[in-house]
Amino acid sequence: MRRFERIYDVVEPVEEYRRGGYYPVCLHDVFNNRYEVIGKLAFGQFSTVWLASDLKLHRIVALKILKSNASKDNKELEIYRRLSDLTVDHPGKNHVLQLLDHFMHDGPNGTHLCLVFPVMLFDGNSMTVTGIRHGVEYVETISKQLLLGLDFLHGQGIIHCDLQPANIMFSVVSAPTDDFLQPPKFSPVRWLEGVEVDDSVPRYLMATQRLRGSLDDADYSKLLVKIGDLGGGNMLRQKFFY
Incomplete structure (x- = not known):
C-alpha cells in the first residue's frame, strides 16, 4: 500500500523507507558520533551514499548506508575486510x-x-551521460587502472560479477571536492491522507549533487579509477583458488 505522494525527481523510491528499507538521512545527521552528513552522492537498490565530514580525522569521506534487510551477514563487508x-x-x-x-x-x-x-x-554513468568522445590517451588511462584493479581482485580469488559503469568510480587527484558538486536539491516527502505518520522517512529526499559531465575536460593524467560495489546482494560471487 502506498503511503506517500509520488516523487518524480531522480531520487530513491520513497516507498522503500519502511521496515527493512533505507535509513532516513537528513543533512547534518551525525553517525557513530563521528561522521556528519554534508551532501548526497548516490543511491542504489540496496543503499544510499552520502558525503560526510569525519569529525575525528578532519577529512571528507563517503558514507554508504545499507538498507536494514541488506545489512545482516553482508558479503560486501566480508570481502572488503x-x-x-x-x-x-x-x-x-x-x-x-x-x-x-x-x-x-x-x-x-x-x-x-x-x-x-x-x-x-563520480561513477561511469555520470562520466558517459554527455556522450563526449575522448581521446586514446584518456581511454588508455582509465582502461589500465581498471584492468589492474581486476587483476588484483582475481589474484585474491574474487570475481566481480556486476562490473558496469555505475560500479566504476572516478576522482581527480588533488582536486577540491566542492568544484564537482552542485547545491542540494530537496524533494519534500508528503504523506497520503489517512496514512499514519511515523519517523520511517526523512522530511525530504535529495538528488545526487554530482555534476554530470564535469570530467569531460579533465586532465586524464590526474584521473583516479577505482572499482567499487563489491557486494550489493547477489551481484557478486566469491571464488577462492587454493
Whole structure:
C-alpha cells in the first residue's frame, strides 16, 4: 500500500523507507558520533551514499548506508575486510575501493550497516551521460587502472560479477571536492491522507549533487579509477583458488 505522494525527481523510491528499507538521512545527521552528513552522492537498490565530514580525522569521506534487510551477514563487508587485511604488494590494490571504517546504526526501519570509503566523486554513468568522445590517451588511462584493479581482485580469488559503469568510480587527484558538486536539491516527502505518520522517512529526499559531465575536460593524467560495489546482494560471487 502506498503511503506517500509520488516523487518524480531522480531520487530513491520513497516507498522503500519502511521496515527493512533505507535509513532516513537528513543533512547534518551525525553517525557513530563521528561522521556528519554534508551532501548526497548516490543511491542504489540496496543503499544510499552520502558525503560526510569525519569529525575525528578532519577529512571528507563517503558514507554508504545499507538498507536494514541488506545489512545482516553482508558479503560486501566480508570481502572488503578480507582485502583490508592483505599485505599483498600489487599495483592494482590502489584501484579497488578501500574500506576505511564500518559500524552498525539503529534506526526506525531496523539496524543498518554503514561503510566508510574514500570519496570518489563520480561513477561511469555520470562520466558517459554527455556522450563526449575522448581521446586514446584518456581511454588508455582509465582502461589500465581498471584492468589492474581486476587483476588484483582475481589474484585474491574474487570475481566481480556486476562490473558496469555505475560500479566504476572516478576522482581527480588533488582536486577540491566542492568544484564537482552542485547545491542540494530537496524533494519534500508528503504523506497520503489517512496514512499514519511515523519517523520511517526523512522530511525530504535529495538528488545526487554530482555534476554530470564535469570530467569531460579533465586532465586524464590526474584521473583516479577505482572499482567499487563489491557486494550489493547477489551481484557478486566469491571464488577462492587454493
